Amino acid sequence: MTADDSIRLFVKTLQNLEGWMDKAAAHASAKSFEADTLAQARLAPDAYPFARQVQAACDQAKYAAAYLGGKQAPSHPDTEQTFAELKQRIQKCLSFLESVPARDLAGADDRKVAPPWLGGKWLRGGDYLAHVAVPNFFFHATMAYAILRHNGVELGKMDFIGSLPLQEG
Amino acid sequence: MTADDSIRLFVKTLQNLEGWMDKAAAHASAKSFEADTLAQARLAPDAYPFARQVQAACDQAKYAAAYLGGKQAPSHPDTEQTFAELKQRIQKCLSFLESVPARDLAGADDRKVAPPWLGGKWLRGGDYLAHVAVPNFFFHATMAYAILRHNGVELGKMDFIGSLPLQEG
Numbered sequence: 161m162t163a164d165d166s167i168r169l170f171v172k173t174l175q176n177l178e179g180w181m182d183k184a185a186a187h188a189s190a191k192s193f194e195a196d197t198l199a200q201a202r203l204a205p206d207a208y209p210f211a212r213q214v215q216a217a218c219d220q221a222k223y224a225a226a227y228l229g230g231k232q233a234p235s236h237p238d239t240e241q242t243f244a245e246l247k248q249r250i251q252k253c254l255s256f257l258e259s260v261p262a263r264d265l266a267g268a269d270d271r272k273v274a275p276p277w278l279g280g281k282w283l284r285g286g287d288y289l290a291h292v293a294v295p296n297f298f299f300h301a302t303m304a305y306a307i308l309r310h311n312g313v314e315l316g317k318m319d320f321i322g323s324l325p326l327q328e329g
Numbered sequence: 330m331t332a333d334d335s336i337r338l339f340v341k342t343l344q345n346l347e348g349w350m351d352k353a354a355a356h357a358s359a360k361s362f363e364a365d366t367l368a369q370a371r372l373a374p375d376a377y378p379f380a381r382q383v384q385a386a387c388d389q390a391k392y393a394a395a396y397l398g399g400k401q402a403p404s405h406p407d408t409e410q411t412f413a414e415l416k417q418r419i420q421k422c423l424s425f426l427e428s429v430p431a432r433d434l435a436g437a438d439d440r441k442v443a444p445p446w447l448g449g450k451w452l453r454g455g456d457y458l459a460h461v462a463v464p465n466f467f468f469h470a471t472m473a474y475a476i477l478r479h480n481g482v483e484l485g486k487m488d489f490i491g492s493l494p495l496q497e498g
Contacts, residue, residue: 204479291341299471324452324461
């Protein structure tokens with residue numbers, strides 16, 4: 161699982177997340193409530209609501225692609241309140257992820273990654289993926305899924321996983 | 330992020346999960362309820378309860394180590410009902426993961442992985458990690474965390490992530 165595999169996995173999962181939001185919107189419509197109320201739903205009073213989970217998943221993917229691909233991360237302020245705005249946020253993130261090609265991620269496992277929040281310390285690129293980007297990304301993506309699931313949206317595991325690159329023969 | 334990095338990440342996260350269960354047990358004791366009632370808690374009536382999320386996280390890690398390390402996966406029937414039994418299940422899983430050394434996982438990204446549920450089709454080892462094992466493992470681990478968090482257990486993101494292999498200089 162190369163650094164490029166990780167970034168492509170984030171791309172696929174964010175695309176899957178757009179699909180969960182479509183199912184949530186259809187559920188809201190069928191039940192005659194505003195889908196945007198789900199953007200503020202949360203699993204505990206002091207846990208992030210859905211909107212913040214989506215923003216955080218996007219940021220984990222964005223910073224991983226930037227740090228490992230040797231790019232400047234674009235600024236995406238956390239201002240989104242509605243499903244339409246959150247989908248735009250996902251699209252902005254996907255555009256950036258798709259601007260970082262596999263060749264820029266080659267050898268990224270051995271790159272030095274020193275985000276500001278580490279205060280001068282750093283992580284090997286492979287360790288940044290394994291200990292920061294991958295678990296944090298999936299934490300927030302799953303929390304977003306869990307909030308919708310808890311609110312009655314009919315999602316199943318294949319909505320989370322999406323398609324598999326199966327081989328034959 | 331090598332195949333060995335992925336298996337070590339599963340080990341660390343399962344150890345973190347043991348810590349979430351300890352906090353859940355302390356919370357239950359402080360509130361004078363049986364911690365084992367949390368083993369059957371779930372986020373939706375048709376979603377897996379906590380016990381099944383823990384079993385599924387263990388199985389994703391176990392099968393990844395087996396398929397990628399060229400080992401037979403030990404059988405771990407899903408019989409656990411209590412926190413004590415679930416902790417034993419995690420320990421059995423960890424023992425197996427630790428029995429698969431890095432050298433057996435070298436080159437695993439290019440190995441052919443053909444689990445029975447793919448009905449004769451297969452995945453490259455790197456694709457199995459990226460599209461099956463990693464997202465499924467973190468899905469179930471995060472769902473387990475989310476169930477405890479939703480039930481009032483005081484968990485924070487660092488309980489999920491654990492320690493980082495920081496470098497200096």
